[in-house]
Amino acid sequence: MTDADPAADGGVAPGGTDPAVEAIFDAVAATAPEIRAALPGRRVESGTDNPSGESVMAGDLYADELLGDAITAVDGVGSFVSEERETAVDAGGAVGEADGEPPYAVAIDPLDGSSNLRSNNAMGTVVGVYDAPLPATGRDLVAAGYVLYGPITTMVVADDAGVREEVVEADADGSVSRTVVEDDLRLPDDPLVYGFGGRVPDWPDDFTAYAREIEDELKLRYGGAMVGDVNQVLTYGGIFAYPALNSAPDGKLRLSFEANPIAYIIERAGGAATDGEVDILDVEPEGVHDRVPLYVGNEALIERLQAALD
Structure with a gap:
């Protein structure tokens, strides 16, 4: 079990990931219980369209706001781009710039499947961490993941070390924990x-x-x-x-x-x-x-x- 607050000791994160990248997923996990808890009151149209011309649910906007605030506060994030926003948000991250490395660009779909709000079916959050300004190819990804708001809130995280699945829970003291339940997730050989x-x-x-x-x-x-x-x-x-x-x-x-x-x-x-x-x-x-x-x-x-x- 790991605390979902970004680590401050600069140590090596799970899977050998850059601590700044792991802090991004800490931030995503920390918002998940709040996003989930707020969904019952946000099952209606917001009255606005996103840059792709799609009608936006109130839940989309709420998730986007929470994730934007959490991710742009992470040291090492230079820009934040969302499906719900026309342009990138300059987060001003400076980690790595002294070594000539640019800060990370984080792209999110805040509430994938938000049309399922009305029917109370599954939805989630998708995250891509790029080490190049967006738009960029997928070869510039250093990590990616998604949160699934199913019967259990889970988060799948992929990086150079592989793919792991975690359970995300709000603890009694108000903190959020990430518990790894599968540390080497692989597609089964026999598809179903x-x-x-x-x-x-x-x-x-x-x-x-x-x-x-x-x-x-x-x-x-x-x-x-x-x-x-x-x-x-x-x-x-x-x-x-x-x-x-x-x-x-x-x-x-x-x-x-x-x-x-x-x-x-x-x-x-x-x-x-x-x-x-x-x-x-x-x-x-x-x-x-x-x-x-x-x-x-x-x-x-x-x-x-x-x-x-x-």
Whole structure:
């Protein structure tokens, strides 16, 4: 069990991670119980749209505000970029600059799957820690993770050391603890589940043909929140996709906030990720709110997908 307050001793964080990176995930974990506790009163539309033109729930704005305050207060964070904000927030982090290294840029989806608020289904928070100014490729990620607000609040964190799963809890004294429950999370070799987003009539023919094959082999697990659906794949093995659509050939998910961090996690767990042509982590962005098709999961399933889309 580790306290979710950022460590002040400058020691080596779990997995050998840079203490500044671990402090970012401490900050994310510290906000999780507060975000969760506030959701019942924020299940309504906020009356505003995000930079991608989507209607924003009150819960989105609240989570964004809490996470923005917590993450920009971490030493070593130079900028904070959110799906809910048009431009980056200058956090002024200076750690590492004396050695010629830039501070970290943190990109978040504050409340992935917030449309599930009304139906009381799973949702989460997605985090990417980049060592380059955004927009950047996924190769500039040094760590990524997500919080899942399911029956239990968990956080999955990936870095160079691998992927670990933690339980996040608010303790009686008001502190927040992170308890590692799996220190080497890997995709199972025998996949069991799949989840495909978008309206079926809007799927391109080549993806539809692939989906028909997968439906005969795996069990459907799709809940309308990428974090929850990807967590199913990470737990049981399989494939998640939000494909290119006939009406949206560039896909729906945002590269910086969603696709890159999830691809990083899945690849560190032994899987693969693609936009249908190249590894997601190699996609060159033009802007911080760029969209991209996303396909992640067991390597053999992704290889079959790419062959089907050729």
